[in-house]
Amino acid sequence: MSDVTLVDLCILACSEAFRNNGEVIATGVGPVPRLAAGLAKLTHSPELMMTDGEAYLVEQPVPLGPRKYDDRKPAGYLPFSRFFDSAVWTGRRHAMVTPTQLDRFGQINLSYMGGTHRQPKTQMLGVRGFPGNTIYHPNSFFFPAHSPRVFVPDVDMISGVGYNPAKHVAGGNFSAVDLRTIVTNLCVMDFGGPNHAIRVISLHPGVSFDEVQAATGFPLHKADTITETPLPSSEALAVIASLDPHGIRSGVIKDNPFALRAAS
Amino acid sequence: MTLDKRMSATEVVAGLADGMTLGIGGWGPRRKPMALVREILRSDLKDLTVVAYGGADVGMLCAAGKVRKLVFAFVSLDAIPLEPWFRKAREAGTLEVLEVDEGMFQWGLKAAAFQLPFLPTRVGLGTDLAELGGLNTVRSPYDDGETLIAMPALKLDAALIHVNRSDWRGNVQAFGPDVYYDEWFAKAAAKSFVSCEELVDRMEDHYPDNAQANIFERCFVSGVVHMPCGAHPSSMPPHYGWDMKALKAYADAARDPGDWAAVKDRFVGATEAEYLATFGGKEAVAALPLPIF
Numbered sequence: 001m002s003d004v005t006l007v008d009l010c011i012l013a014c015s016e017a018f019r020n021n022g023e024v025i026a027t028g029v030g031p032v033p034r035l036a037a038g039l040a041k042l043t044h045s046p047e048l049m050m051t052d053g054e055a056y057l058v059e060q061p062v063p064l065g066p067r068k069y070d071d072r073k074p075a076g077y078l079p080f081s082r083f084f085d086s087a088v089w090t091g092r093r094h095a096m097v098t099p100t101q102l103d104r105f106g107q108i109n110l111s112y113m114g115g116t117h118r119q120p121k122t123q124m125l126g127v128r129g130f131p132g133n134t135i136y137h138p139n140s141f142f143f144p145a146h147s148p149r150v151f152v153p154d155v156d157m158i159s160g161v162g163y164n165p166a167k168h169v170a171g172g173n174f175s176a177v178d179l180r181t182i183v184t185n186l187c188v189m190d191f192g193g194p195n196h197a198i199r200v201i202s203l204h205p206g207v208s209f210d211e212v213q214a215a216t217g218f219p220l221h222k223a224d225t226i227t228e229t230p231l232p233s234s235e236a237l238a239v240i241a242s243l244d245p246h247g248i249r250s251g252v253i254k255d256n257p258f259a260l261r262a263a264s
Numbered sequence: 265m266t267l268d269k270r271m272s273a274t275e276v277v278a279g280l281a282d283g284m285t286l287g288i289g290g291w292g293p294r295r296k297p298m299a300l301v302r303e304i305l306r307s308d309l310k311d312l313t314v315v316a317y318g319g320a321d322v323g324m325l326c327a328a329g330k331v332r333k334l335v336f337a338f339v340s341l342d343a344i345p346l347e348p349w350f351r352k353a354r355e356a357g358t359l360e361v362l363e364v365d366e367g368m369f370q371w372g373l374k375a376a377a378f379q380l381p382f383l384p385t386r387v388g389l390g391t392d393l394a395e396l397g398g399l400n401t402v403r404s405p406y407d408d409g410e411t412l413i414a415m416p417a418l419k420l421d422a423a424l425i426h427v428n429r430s431d432w433r434g435n436v437q438a439f440g441p442d443v444y445y446d447e448w449f450a451k452a453a454a455k456s457f458v459s460c461e462e463l464v465d466r467m468e469d470h471y472p473d474n475a476q477a478n479i480f481e482r483c484f485v486s487g488v489v490h491m492p493c494g495a496h497p498s499s500m501p502p503h504y505g506w507d508m509k510a511l512k513a514y515a516d517a518a519r520d521p522g523d524w525a526a527v528k529d530r531f532v533g534a535t536e537a538e539y540l541a542t543f544g545g546k547e548a549v550a551a552l553p554l555p556i557f
Contacts (some may be wrong), residue, residue, distance in 0.1 A: 014397060053557030055441035062557075069554050079442035080291060084367040104514030106392075106537040111363065112354070117396050119357025125345060126338035131365035171411030172389040207459075 004231050006185060007032065007249045009204060010142065010260040011240055013188050014096060014230040015040040017140040017181040018048055025049050025078065025093040025139070031095035031249050032142050032183075037064075038243045039236060055079040065246035076146035086128065087137075091176055093140040099156045100124055102141060104198065106162035106179040106191055107154035108134070115158065121215050130160035138178040144253045146184035148217040163196035185253050187212050188229055190232055193221035202229040208262035231259055267433040269486045273536065276457045279487070280309055280422055283332075286414040287373070288316040289425035289446040290498060293341045293506045296321045297426035297459050299494035302539060304330065305532045305534070306543035315418050317369065317444065319498055320514060323349035324531065326359065333360040335418060337369050337521040341511050342555075345511055347519035362397050364388070364415070370445045372418035377451035382414035389413060391516040423453035427497045428477075428503065430460040431467040434485030440501035450484040459491035461503050493540055505554040510543055 013120040014036030018026050026041065026048040028034035034053075038061030039204065041048040052062045057076030078086055087093040099108035100114035108124055110130055114121025133139055139160070143150050161177050168174050182198065186207045193199040205228055213220050232240070240249070250256045277300070277361050282284070290296035301321045304312075311332045316322050318339035325331050327349040339350040363386050364372065375383040384402055394401070394413055402411040425446050429437040430431050436458055439445065450456040464470040494500075497507035497514070517527040533539030542544060 067556060069556055080444050081442060081447075084370065088367060092420065113354075117361070117363070117392075120354055123351040123354035125340055125347075126336055127363060127391070128338045129363055129366040131391045131393055134390060134391075135386050157396075158390070158392040164390075167390045169389060169411055171409060173386055173410050174390060177390070196279070261466040 002258065004237070004259045005250070006204065006257045006259045007253050008230060008232050008237060008240055009038060010183055010253070011035045011249065012236055013202075013229050014140070014142055014181070015043070015070060018097060018184070019044055019141065021045065021048060021094050021138070023047050023049060023092070024253040025051070025087045027051075027093060027095040029095065030096045030142065031244070031257040032144070032252055033098070035240055035243050035249060036096065036142075039239050042239050043236065047209045048151070049076075051078055054177075059213055060241055063242070064244045064248045069144045084132065088132050089136055093133075094140065094150065094180070095133050096140040096142055098142055098144075098162065099130070101150060101152050102143075102182070103152050103155045103162065105164035105200065106196065107155050107164055107167070108160035109157050109160045110159045111157045113156045127159040134160035134162070134177060134179075135174065138180050140179075140185070143182070143184045146212065148215060151216040151218065153218045163191065170175045186215065189220070192223065197221050199223050200226055202227045204229045205231075205259055269434045269485060269488045270432050271489060271544070272461070273300055273459070273489050273491065276487055276489060277299060277303045277307045277309060279455070280304070282309060283311045284421040285313040285315060285419065287420035287423040287449040288314065288321050289423065289444070290319065290321070290495070291317045291444040292319040292338070293443060293498045293511060294319070295426055295440065295446070295500060296495055296498035297424040298490045298496060298498055299423045299460050299475065300426075300457065300489065301325065302532045302536065305528070306534070315420060317366070318350065319349065320347070320511065323347045324349050326353035327518075328528070331359060331510065334360070334364045335364065335369070336367040337364055340378035341515065342506075343508055344462045344511060344515050348515050348525070352518060352522075364393060364397065368393075368413075368415050369418070370448055372450035373445060373452040375415060375417035376419040377448055380417060382416050384412040384458055385415050386390065388413060388415075405410045418452055421447065421455070423449040424454040424458060424459070425449055426459045426491070426500065428460065428500070429462045429471065430458055430485070431464045431469070431487045432488065434458065434459070434482035434488050435467040435478060436480065436482075437474050438484065439470060439477055439543045443479050447480045448481065450480040453484075455486040456484050458485050459486040459489040459494040460499060461492050463490035465486065491492075491536070493546050496540070496543065496549050499555060501554050504549050504552040507552050508551070
């Protein structure tokens with residue numbers, strides 16, 4: 001198994017976030033989260049629902065990349081025009097996304113960095129649907145390059161709700177704020193520390209906690225037992241390959257390394 | 265009263281005024297009334313407040329200095345995630361903005377459509393949106409006493425929308441997998457102007473079987489412009505996909521030469537016919553493949 005790539009290990013780790021979610025829309029934004037949602041649906045969690053990336057619900061996850069326009073087989077319909085009514089504001093969704101920054105409270109930023117809101121140094125996408133996603137349904141995260149530029153003490157703009165008590169205004173209902181899993185190229189983390197603090201729950205093969213801490217801009221907690229992130233089985237690898245026939249995932253993590261560092 | 269609402273793009277723009285709040289339908293690089301936007305770019309109209317799920321429409325209007333204030337949740341060209349002309353305007357600090365979540369945005373359109381001052385929502389709490397946007401909260405008058413954000417109505421002086429078909433009276437039909445929030449732009453606006461790929465005299469004489477595609481009623485339509493390829497370079501399924509080559513050229517021009525005045529002729533043209541000719545004419549647009557996600 002020494003030729004397993006790190007990206008495939010990450011896809012398996014991400015797919016675990018979608019286990020036992022029930023009949024919810026699994027949205028994976030970007031190649032790794034999308035492949036992870038597909039892998040989850042085709043292996044342990046067939047009850048998951050997902051779209052073709054546009055407007056139709058499919059029971060067979062749509063592969064990445066070029067294919068015939070009508071290859072999808074719609075089983076249902078979930079256009080943007082009713083996305084908030086059906087998926088987000090009803091809480092029937094779990095999204096896995098890659099924001100630009102994530103801070104010690106799990107607050108995320110996709111809007112701008114540096115400067116002021118009136119005149120940002122770097123304008124990014126805008127908050128998109130993050131404020132609604134984070135207050136209504138579970139969210140998980142994937143980062144291909146774990147670094148202090150991503151994991152910052154405080155985000156430049158709070159685009160998504162986290163567990164910062166100072167931002168939970170009195171009388172507001174934050175009961176559905178549910179940040180689940182963070183998968184990076186180094187480790188898997190969750191929000192299971194004291195007061196939802198971020199903690200490391202598994203390290204990828206050959207990675208130390210200290211290495212993860214050094215790449216993080218705030219103190220991390222440790223799970224009681226930190227395990228080694230498992231390698232995908234040959235069955236899982238075959239499913240991943242079938243969902244990514246053009247190998248788009250090979251470009252996600254710099255240099256597309258092997259999962260086992262000694263093998264690279 | 266005549267029910268013949270046909271007009272030219274020039275007449276639509278002549279009916280708009282400096283300082284107006286203008287809603288633009290579509291989503292990112294999809295279903296955008298770009299021909300009407302280009303007509304604005306050929307005009308002297310200025311100081312607009314633009315309300316849009318933004319794509320190149322917002323980027324171009326910002327680049328041309330037409331926008332005083334922008335209401336947005338994102339501005340993106342999808343395969344080109346960051347809209348470079350919008351970024352330039354933001355980073356120059358020239359725009360007043362109201363940044364909201366995508367769901368809050370449509371909620372604000374619905375508040376306007378229903379003639380309400382606001383609609384309550386949980387969305388935005390716990391983020392920086394309320395403070396940055398000056399959004400206030402309300403308290404539920406019932407036993408729960410919940411604190412909610414009062415999303416203000418996004419009242420539009422005018423909305424621009426591109427549809428697949430219309431008749432002279434403004435009976436529209438919209439196809440494609442997703443029509444986004446075009447219905448709510450139409451209903452939030454004092455006047456809506458619709459451009460269409462196909463124009464017929466009486467819808468019932470031509471396409472009675474497609475009446476379910478009538479996503480908003482003709483009382484919400486003030487003017488109809490026949491504008492084949494009117495969404496180019498955005499996508500208009502099932503007629504054509506987006507023109508990624510054109511969008512890339514447009515995006516690249518933000519860096520080199522980086523000056524809108526130098527490239528405006530190319531991306532706006534003196535007339536719509538001239539513009540379309542630059543990109544290969546109607547045949548080339550019709551041949552653009554639908555995007556695959």
